[in-house]
Amino acid sequence: MTAPATTESPYTTDTTAVTAVATLPAEEPATAPKALYVYGISPAGIRTPRSAGVDGAPVRLVSESGLCAAVSDAPPRLRPRRRDLQAHQAVLDDMAAQGPVLPMRFAVLSPRTDALLSQLRADATHLTEQLESVRGCVELNVKGTVVPGHFADLVRRDDQLRTLALRTRRRPDYEANVRLGEAIALGVRREARRAAREVIDRLAPLAVRTVQGTTDDEQVLSASFLLRSGDEARFREAVAERARACGDRLSLSVTGPLPCYSFVDPRPATPAGR
CATH class of the missing domain: 3.30.70 (Alpha-Beta Plaits)
Incomplete structure (x- = not known):
């Protein structure tokens, strides 16, 4: 599902994602949907991580089909700075303290909330199996x-x-x-x-x-x-x-x-x- 952030794929990874977010035109409408930075996926029902996310953004949960993804608004420029790498890890630690988590690597983006929810729904069986495979591990x-x-x-x-x-x-x-x-x-x-x-x-x-x-x-x-x-x-x-x-x-x-x-x-x- 690696693809530019302008497609329907919710998981856009690494340098492709960074470029797509960093080069948005200056005239982009203020009402355009913001890309989401995705930290990881857990079973629904966990508490929202307390740690601040990448670039200091507040973290929130989006839920669908018994699953939830921890996300924050993607920053306008995304770089692997030490503080952001640590923030990424801290959010995952908060999630892991509550149960199994499927961790995303640094710089995984979803173009829109609805695209992410759609993918959680479509992949629910596979993601649930993956979560069970690492439960307690x-x-x-x-x-x-x-x-x-x-x-x-x-x-x-x-x-x-x-x-x-x-x-x-x-x-x-x-x-x-x-x-x-x-x-x-x-x-x-x-x-x-x-x-x-x-x-x-x-x-x-x-x-x-x-x-x-x-x-x-x-x-x-x-x-x-x-x-x-x-x-x-x-x-x-x-x-x-x-x-x-x-x-x-x-x-x-x-x-x-x-x-x-x-x-x-x-x-x-x-x-x-x-």
Whole structure:
């Protein structure tokens, strides 16, 4: 449902939405419907979040078909400023404290209230199922970065590296040192990736669902875990245990609890052929 804010789609996302709102003509009639900034969707009946929204706007609820969306008037210019990112998160925290929530990412807009209500009505079954799938759950994200300092032990355990190190020591030159350095760096990353797989293998059984994110040569682990709220402490203990076990290869960090961004899709899949 990603589309320019001038269409009937209620969920306009990211930079497309920002441009559409930021470039409204100066002569736009004062009576034209205002675009809405959408924070998240919850079951109907929650209290209106007390936190101020993006750009300090008051937050309100719009309800339809047993669902409600927390919204505010979209600002004339929308930028990912720290205070607005924090405001977005604060509204979601208020909603999550009352029950399950389908969080929208920053800068999701709906062109008009009637379009949003229409979409809530059309997607009510799917959205309700999504809400039930995260009821009583939180998201924790675990990241792992390479620890570069264990190369001496790595050289002792790796026959090829040991041979290359001995050869470089006997005939030291610039190219030999470069080759040795590159080989060690590759080995360190390989060991860190192996440790990352061990972390996933140990943590995934504790979660309801697991989603792995993008990685690179330095951050070799990025995974989000959907947990029952009561399992959070046990999960953190398991992360700490893995941090002790692989701390010479992989530095672990945990972020959360977070709204369940990685485990919900507010838009139903489009059937094949449409």
